[in-house]
Amino acid sequence: MFYRETGQFKTSYAADQQIFPIRQDRVGVALLLVFAYLVVPVIADQYWFSAILIPFLIFSLAALGLNILTGYAGQLSLGSAAFMAVGAFGAYNFMLRIPDMPVIPAFILGGLCAAAVGILFGLPSLRIKGFYLAVATLAAQFFVIWALTKFGWFSNYSSSGVITAQQIYLFGVFAVDTPAKKYLLTLFVVSVMALMAKNLVRSNTGRAWMAVRDMDVAAEVIGYPLMKTKLLAFAVSSFYCGVAGALSAYCFLGTVEPDYFTLDLSFKILFMIIIGGVGSILGSFLGAGFIVLLPIFLNITLHPLFGLLGIDISTAVVSNLELMVFGGLIIFFLAVEPHGLARLWQIGKEKLRIWPFPH
Amino acid sequence: MKHLKKATLALMTVGALAAAAPAVQAEDQFVSLLSYRVGPYGNNGISIFGGFIDYMQLVNMKGGVNGVKLSWEECETEYNNARGVECYERLKGKSPTKGTMVHPVSTGISYSLLDKSVADKVPLVMIGYGRTDAIDGSIFPWAFPLVTTYQMQASAMLKFMAQRDGGKGTADLKGKKVAFIYHDSAFGKEPLEVLRAESALNKFELVEIPVAHPGIEQTAQWQQVRQHRPDWVIFWGWGAMNSAGLQAAQKVGFPRDRMVGVWWSGAEEDTVPAGPGAKGYLAANFGVTGKDVPVIQEIQKTVYGGGKGDLKDQSKLGSVLHARGVLHGIITVEAIRTAQEKFGKKVLSGEEIRWGLEHLKIDQKRLAELGAAGMMPDVKVSCSDHEGSGWVMFQQWDGSKWNKVSDYIEGNRTLVRQLLTASAQKYAKDKGITPRDCAKEDMAAAPAKKK
Numbered sequence: 166m167f168y169r170e171t172g173q174f175k176t177s178y179a180a181d182q183q184i185f186p187i188r189q190d191r192v193g194v195a196l197l198l199v200f201a202y203l204v205v206p207v208i209a210d211q212y213w214f215s216a217i218l219i220p221f222l223i224f225s226l227a228a229l230g231l232n233i234l235t236g237y238a239g240q241l242s243l244g245s246a247a248f249m250a251v252g253a254f255g256a257y258n259f260m261l262r263i264p265d266m267p268v269i270p271a272f273i274l275g276g277l278c279a280a281a282v283g284i285l286f287g288l289p290s291l292r293i294k295g296f297y298l299a300v301a302t303l304a305a306q307f308f309v310i311w312a313l314t315k316f317g318w319f320s321n322y323s324s325s326g327v328i329t330a331q332q333i334y335l336f337g338v339f340a341v342d343t344p345a346k347k348y349l350l351t352l353f354v355v356s357v358m359a360l361m362a363k364n365l366v367r368s369n370t371g372r373a374w375m376a377v378r379d380m381d382v383a384a385e386v387i388g389y390p391l392m393k394t395k396l397l398a399f400a401v402s403s404f405y406c407g408v409a410g411a412l413s414a415y416c417f418l419g420t421v422e423p424d425y426f427t428l429d430l431s432f433k434i435l436f437m438i439i440i441g442g443v444g445s446i447l448g449s450f451l452g453a454g455f456i457v458l459l460p461i462f463l464n465i466t467l468h469p470l471f472g473l474l475g476i477d478i479s480t481a482v483v484s485n486l487e488l489m490v491f492g493g494l495i496i497f498f499l500a501v502e503p504h505g506l507a508r509l510w511q512i513g514k515e516k517l518r519i520w521p522f523p524h
Numbered sequence: 525m526k527h528l529k530k531a532t533l534a535l536m537t538v539g540a541l542a543a544a545a546p547a548v549q550a551e552d553q554f555v556s557l558l559s560y561r562v563g564p565y566g567n568n569g570i571s572i573f574g575g576f577i578d579y580m581q582l583v584n585m586k587g588g589v590n591g592v593k594l595s596w597e598e599c600e601t602e603y604n605n606a607r608g609v610e611c612y613e614r615l616k617g618k619s620p621t622k623g624t625m626v627h628p629v630s631t632g633i634s635y636s637l638l639d640k641s642v643a644d645k646v647p648l649v650m651i652g653y654g655r656t657d658a659i660d661g662s663i664f665p666w667a668f669p670l671v672t673t674y675q676m677q678a679s680a681m682l683k684f685m686a687q688r689d690g691g692k693g694t695a696d697l698k699g700k701k702v703a704f705i706y707h708d709s710a711f712g713k714e715p716l717e718v719l720r721a722e723s724a725l726n727k728f729e730l731v732e733i734p735v736a737h738p739g740i741e742q743t744a745q746w747q748q749v750r751q752h753r754p755d756w757v758i759f760w761g762w763g764a765m766n767s768a769g770l771q772a773a774q775k776v777g778f779p780r781d782r783m784v785g786v787w788w789s790g791a792e793e794d795t796v797p798a799g800p801g802a803k804g805y806l807a808a809n810f811g812v813t814g815k816d817v818p819v820i821q822e823i824q825k826t827v828y829g830g831g832k833g834d835l836k837d838q839s840k841l842g843s844v845l846h847a848r849g850v851l852h853g854i855i856t857v858e859a860i861r862t863a864q865e866k867f868g869k870k871v872l873s874g875e876e877i878r879w880g881l882e883h884l885k886i887d888q889k890r891l892a893e894l895g896a897a898g899m900m901p902d903v904k905v906s907c908s909d910h911e912g913s914g915w916v917m918f919q920q921w922d923g924s925k926w927n928k929v930s931d932y933i934e935g936n937r938t939l940v941r942q943l944l945t946a947s948a949q950k951y952a953k954d955k956g957i958t959p960r961d962c963a964k965e966d967m968a969a970a971p972a973k974k975k
Contacts, residue, residue, distance in 0.1 A: 210617070211613060211616075211617075212613040212614055212616070212617050215609065215613050215640075216609060216610035216613040216614060217610070220606055220609075220610070261954075311736075314708055314709075314713070314734075321954075323947075324657075324713065324714065324717040324947055325655075325710040325711075325713045325714045326709075326710055326713050327635055327655075327710045329638075329639075329951065329954065329955065331955075332955070332956070417606075418605060418606075418609065418636045419636065419638070419639040419640070420638055420639065421605075421635075421636075422632060422709060422710040423709075424708075424709040424710065424737060425605055425632065427737060457606075460607075464599065464600055479836060480559065480561060480598050480600075481561040481562070481566075481836070483600075484560075484561045484562045484566075484600040484602075485561075485562050488562055
């Protein structure tokens with residue numbers, strides 16, 4: 166019907182290779198971006214900015230980072246939260262120690278620190294694979310948090326090991342102080358990096374990653390250097406996680422302790438990509454939405470739902486129920502579509518394209 | 525799939541309704557509760573928030589605070605910072621007072637809310653936890669780490685140990701060895717600096733032994749204890765770490781009556797699961813607890829008698845954490861009352877409540893009137909002193925209940941203040957905050973000006 170590429174002829178290589186080959190997709194994404202940049206800042210209130218949109222975008226970015234490593238390059242990692250921590254503390258230290266440090270370069274430098282740590286902890290991937298590698302990346306998780314708490318220098322000798330993000334200014338004058346401005350900054354960083362990731366995975370680098378993911382011996386035989394490819398995946402992935410960590414310190418929480426970046430958070434990010442879709446950029450966003458927003462949604466709905474039904478139920482039971490429903494939904498979605506929400510979306514799109522003739 | 529769609533739609537509608545509906549009538553003083561009843565610390569949260577709600581319920585049943593009824597809504601944080609921020613933002617929008625005052629009951633969440641509370645002009649109250657250098661009200665006008673800070677408590681613990689050994693002051697610990705076993709997070713690290721300073725000052729040896737979250741496995745740490753053979757152990761844990769630590773202490777044969785816990789490690793939730801291993805264990809607390817306290821009896825009679833109690837398990841009534849929840853309620857209500865004396869008996873804004881908190885004065889006479897004599901030390905807050913007290917008492921577990929074993933003890937106030945002020949000033953410098961002139965405000969004790 167309306168979602169069909171009939172009549173859209175490609176007359177050049179450039180047209181054939183664009184990110185969204187179907188015009189409807191292009192229009193949809195453009196509308197979404199216009200909505201996110203122009204409409205949302207006008208209609209959303211503080212609650213939406215600081216409690217829903219900013220964490221959603223930040224976790225999407227972290228999930229995107231892990232998806233590059235796990236979904237595209239096939240290297241299972243449980244160190245995402247640690248790389249976020251490196252990014253957050255890195256950006257903090259650059260802002261602290263270099264006078265008049267602009268914020269975007271500080272985020273990038275923080276991300277680069279995370280990338281360096283990522284390469285270091287990616288080294289075992291040259292010898293071990295799969296679940297064994299996941300266990301090896303656990304080392305990153307524990308080592309980084311240990312180092313950040315152990316050495317006071319990282320937190321500027323704060324007695325409790327907590328860092329407080331400095332006030333940030335864009336171009337030295339424009340203060341990013343309200344939730345709406347923080348949202349726009351986060352949105353800008355996330356949309357640029359998502360675009361970069363989308364292009365990266367379509368490039369030679371991305372194809373190298375996927376070749377390694379599908380069969381590393383074959384990839385090596387056809388000429389992809391394993392070490393370089395795998396370590397690059399670790400570097401890029403950690404960079405994304407690092408920037409997400411810096412954003413969570415500066416735009417979301419404001420004050421962070423190393424303990425925030427626990428193994429739990431790493432698992433959460435892993436669940437995001439499993440539920441959203443392994444090896445899909447869109448899946449990272451869908452998965453983050455599912456893991457971050459669904460519990461909040463359940464929390465908001467369950468209480469009035471019981472009120473509506475006239476059942477007097479204790480808050481503790483509702484809180485437990487919320488966890489159960491959440492767990493049930495995870496199982497449900499994985500049973501319905503083991504390849505994640507992104508795959509559901511893809512199936513939907515294909516059905517639309519051949520509608521009304523399913524065969 | 526169709527059913528699924530319908531169910532989803534129905535849920536969405538309820539969600540939209542819930543989000544749109546105003547939670548409270550305007551004439552109620554709305555208190556937002558960032559509670560946790562599930563997750564690793566859920567068991568503790570049930571008691572604390574149970575006590576908090578029970579006390580507010582009691583006040584309401586007796587006609588409210590000078591006729592102003594309290595209302596509240598809970599939001600489950602799971603003790604998670606991100607969820608805590610979400611809950612704070614959500615509940616803030618539920619009433620014109622933005623939630624009156626916020627009690628995060630989590631050091632991590634209080635850190636995340638510190639800046640927001642300033643921007644929103646909502647007082648951040650941290651009773652016995654939190655960012656402790658916020659006792660400097662000139663730099664942190666909106667934060668109130670009330671009653672006693674971790675640092676004052678740690679210092680008092682040392683004095684208590686010296687006294688148990690027959691000495692007079694902390695100086696008598698000279699030549700002894702104290703092991704500090706702590707939850708390796710901001711919560712556990714807050715007292716490190718003061719313990720180090722005390723160790724240098726009083727010439728006792730300090731052994732620092734961190735325990736990684738969640739601290740269920742402590743064999744390695746207690747092997748270290750066995751190796752070092754300390755005279756005393758300071759135990760700084762929370763949640764599952766506490767009973768695990770007590771059991772591990774029993775395993776390596778470290779005497780429990782040489783082990784002093786922080787007030788977050790000294791509740792029935794910690795000692796009962798540890799079984800006989802907990803007998804003799806010492807811990808700090810704000811004051812007496814138990815079912816004999818008149819206010820607890822009143823809660824049992826009026827609130828639970830009226831079927832409005834919050835606890836499912838009534839055996840928890842008057843337990844250490846339930847009593848602490850009641851204290852949260854008392855402090856909240858008394859701060860509102862103080863503010864009402866100045867601004868009138870109506871629903872008050874966050875700014876007015878802040879004034880009330882800064883001029884809060886609860887002495888034993890007032891506590892006795894409330895039926896809570898001895899539940900906490902005298903508290904007198906001022907602009908320069910957002911702590912209000914600094915005193916702490918100690919209790920011992922006899923296998924079935926906690927018994928008070930000391931009077932109120934004060935740590936080395938000069939030393940602690942020095943460290944906290946230095947830390948607060950560093951914060952002010954980092955953030956570019958110009959401190960208020962507290963000397964002037966304390967002198968006048970007249971209408972406190974905004975920062």
